[in-house]
Amino acid sequence: MIQDKNSSETYLLSETLEEAVRVSEITSRPLLLKGEPGTGKSLLAEYLAQKTNRPLFTWHVKSTSQAKEGLYFYDAVSRLNDSRFAEDTDKVRKIENYIRLGALGQAFDSPVSSVVLIDEIDKADIEFPNDLLLELDRMEFSIQETGRVVKAKVRPLTIITSNNEKELPAAFLRRCIFHYIDFPEPSFMSDIIKSHFPKIDTELLKRALEAFYVIRRMDDMKKKPGTSELLDWIQILVHMGADLSSEEKIPYLGALVKNEEDLRLFR
Structure with missing residues (x-):
């Protein structure tokens, strides 16, 4: 659940x-x-x-x-x-x-x-x-x-x-x-995600966190995604059975990026 x-x-x-x-x-x-x-x-x-x-x-x-x-x-x-x-x-x-x-x-x-x-x-x-x-x-x-x-x-x-x-x-x-x-460090954020999704695949969690913090470190981002956006994104990945290891682009980007200017950075 x-x-x-x-x-x-x-x-x-x-x-x-x-x-x-x-x-x-x-x-x-x-x-x-x-x-x-x-x-x-x-x-x-x-x-x-x-x-x-x-x-x-x-x-x-x-x-x-x-x-x-x-x-x-x-x-x-x-x-x-x-x-x-x-x-x-x-x-x-x-x-x-x-x-x-x-x-x-x-x-x-x-x-x-x-x-x-x-x-x-x-x-x-x-x-x-x-x-x-x-x-x-x-x-x-x-x-x-x-x-x-x-x-x-x-x-x-x-x-x-x-x-x-x-x-x-x-x-x-x-x-x-x-x-x-303070915004959670990756280790603490991992604990937060596990509290919401205790059965999440370890490799999926690792790759999702790596992608998330890469996005947050982008200097040109106007609206950096927060914890709420990350949890939404994780929920989608889990529900869709996503495999980030085979993805060339970040899937379901709309859960993380919330305005058109930021979206252009990825296009």
């Missing part, structure tokens, strides 16, 4: 990343992860939640995201609809019935230790990280509409990812434990 390449069941934790997680837990500071797309930044949170049997709360940041959304939001639309159609007027009168906690809010409100993923924080406005400083420091916030204070019962493990689209503010960086996930 071929396992999902995005499954945390096949996640391999390097020694340096494992150390960074420990430091984050000891200091109770968020762990800020950077690295190439496809190096497993976001998947780490799911892996840690499953490994330690903790609930996972995920916040996928968008360009339009505001910091408050991760804490809570007031569902005014539902309240308006209920006021027009619902028979339960007592529910409509109580505004707390329409307060929905976001990922951070749910983690703070959780009675047990949890894992929070703030994914791709650099997609939002430059002030977005600074707007979370107080809440991440104190692990509490107030709901303006009701006056309720939500304070973390157990401090969650917070994983924050960034793809370096924007520089993050210095004040925010000071409050984080930082780790850069």
Whole structure:
């Protein structure tokens, strides 16, 4: 059976990343992860939640995201609809019935230790990280509409990812434990592939890795293939029963190369 390449069941934790997680837990500071797309930044949170049997709360940041959304939001639309159609007027009168906690809010409100993923924080406005400083420091916030204070019962493990689209503010960086996930060396990449494809032919694995790293070393490549592309390519090779030893050209190149300029290098 071929396992999902995005499954945390096949996640391999390097020694340096494992150390960074420990430091984050000891200091109770968020762990800020950077690295190439496809190096497993976001998947780490799911892996840690499953490994330690903790609930996972995920916040996928968008360009339009505001910091408050991760804490809570007031569902005014539902309240308006209920006021027009619902028979339960007592529910409509109580505004707390329409307060929905976001990922951070749910983690703070959780009675047990949890894992929070703030994914791709650099997609939002430059002030977005600074707007979370107080809440991440104190692990509490107030709901303006009701006056309720939500304070973390157990401090969650917070994983924050960034793809370096924007520089993050210095004040925010000071409050984080930082780790850069280096692109895997061939030996570690071999272990990653074997965790996904335990029955892969040794010779196929060897030749596939050789071809992959040759491509990554090409200076003119605009978009170098990453781990995700490699796993897709391996899946195709295994499924098609490919024999790279007899191939003059790299087969199924579309799994590795993702734009026309790079494709011209091979033609």
